[in-house]
Amino acid sequence: MLQPKHDIKFIELCIQYSSLTLVYYDYILTLPSEIKNIWFSPFRLTTALYFFCRYSLIANVVYALAVNGRFPLSCDTAYKVSSALSVLGRAAIVVVWGMRTYAVFSGSRVIVVIFGPLGLSVVILAAMHVPNVSCSGKCNDTIATDLLSAITVVFEVLLTACSTLRAVQAIKIGGSWKEQRDGLMFMILEQGLLYFVFVTGFTATALVLNYTEPNGSFSKRLLNSFTIPISGIMTARFVLHLRQWDKEHTNVATTNNEPDQEVMRSAGVIRFASGRSSDETVISEFGEDPVRFGRREVLSEDC
Numbered sequence: 517m518l519q520p521k522h523d524i525k526f527i528e529l530c531i532q533y534s535s536l537t538l539v540y541y542d543y544i545l546t547l548p549s550e551i552k553n554i555w556f557s558p559f560r561l562t563t564a565l566y567f568f569c570r571y572s573l574i575a576n577v578v579y580a581l582a583v584n585g586r587f588p589l590s591c592d593t594a595y596k597v598s599s600a601l602s603v604l605g606r607a608a609i610v611v612v613w614g615m616r617t618y619a620v621f622s623g624s625r626v627i628v629v630i631f632g633p634l635g636l637s638v639v640i641l642a643a644m645h646v647p648n649v650s651c652s653g654k655c656n657d658t659i660a661t662d663l664l665s666a667i668t669v670v671f672e673v674l675l676t677a678c679s680t681l682r683a684v685q686a687i688k689i690g691g692s693w694k695e696q697r698d699g700l701m702f703m704i705l706e707q708g709l710l711y712f713v714f715v716t717g718f719t720a721t722a723l724v725l726n727y728t729e730p731n732g733s734f735s736k737r738l739l740n741s742f743t744i745p746i747s748g749i750m751t752a753r754f755v756l757h758l759r760q761w762d763k764e765h766t767n768v769a770t771t772n773n774e775p776d777q778e779v780m781r782s783a784g785v786i787r788f789a790s791g792r793s794s795d796e797t798v799i800s801e802f803g804e805d806p807v808r809f810g811r812r813e814v815l816s817e818d819c
Contacts, residue, residue: 572605
C-alpha cells in the first residue's frame with residue numbers, strides 16, 4: 517500500500533496532468549479559429565495579448581516536467597521559470613479584461629483610477645512571488661501570496677460587476693434581449709459571466725485555502741494548477757470571439773456597400789473611423805461604449 521506522502525505526490529501529478537489536458541484540448545478545439553482570426557489577421561494589441569494568454573501556458577508543461585524529474589534544471593529552478601512565464605500570461609489577462617471595461621465605459625478616467633492600481637498590483641505581486649516559489653510548497657513570503665490572491669479576487673469581481681451592469685444597460689436600450697442575442701454586448705456579457713463563474717470561483721476558493729491551510733501543505737496549493745490556465749483559456753476565447761464577431765460583421769457591412777472608413781454595429785457597436793487617436797484605436801478593439809451609442813441611435817430615430 518502506498519504511503520500518504522506517495523499518495524499526495526500521485527494526486528499532485530494527476531491534477532497537474534489534468535490541467536495540461538484541459539489546456540491543450542482547448543487549444544486543439546480553438547486552433548482553426550486562431551489560424552483564421554489571429555494568424556491571418558492584421559497585427560493588433562489584442563494579437564499580442566492573445567499570444568501571451570495562450571502560449572504563456574507552456575509554463576504548465578515546464579512545471580509538470582520538473583515535478584516529474586524530467587526537466588534538465590532543478591525542480592525549484594524550473595518552478596521559477598514556470599512562474600515567470602505565468603506572470604506574462606497574468607499580465608495579458610489583466611490588460612484584456614481591464615481594457616474591455618475601459619472601452620465599454622467610454623475610456624472613463626474613473627475606471628482607470630479604480631482598476632489601474634488594482635491590475636498593476638496583481639502583476640507586481642505576481643512578479644514578487646516568483647523568487648519565493650518552491651516545489652516543496654513552502655513559501656518564504658506568504659504575505660505577498662495572500663495579497664495576490666485577495667487583490668485578484670477583488671479585481672475580477674469588480675470588473676465583472678461593472679461590465680455586466682454596462683452590458684445590461686446597453687441591451688435594454690437596444691431593444692429586447694432576444695433581438696440583442698447577436699450583438700457584441702450580449703457576447704461580452706455572456707463571456708464575462710462565464711469568466712466570472714469559472715475563473716473567479718477557482719480564484720476565490722484558492723484564496724480561502726491560502727488563508728486556512730498551513731504553509732507548505734498540499735491543500736494550500738491544490739488549485740494552483742488550474743487558476744491561471746482556466747483564466748488564460750477564457751481570456752483567449754474572449755479575444756477570439758471579439759475577432760470573429762468583428763470579421764463577420766465587417767464582411768456584412770462590406771457586402772452591403774457600407775463605407776469602409778466607418779463601420780457601425782448595433783447593440784454594442786464597434787466604430788472604425790478615419791482620423792482616430794491612438795487611444796481610440798486601442799479602445800475600438802474592445803468595443804465602443806454601447807450605452808452612449810444606444811442613446812445616440814434613439815435620438816437619431818426620433819429626429
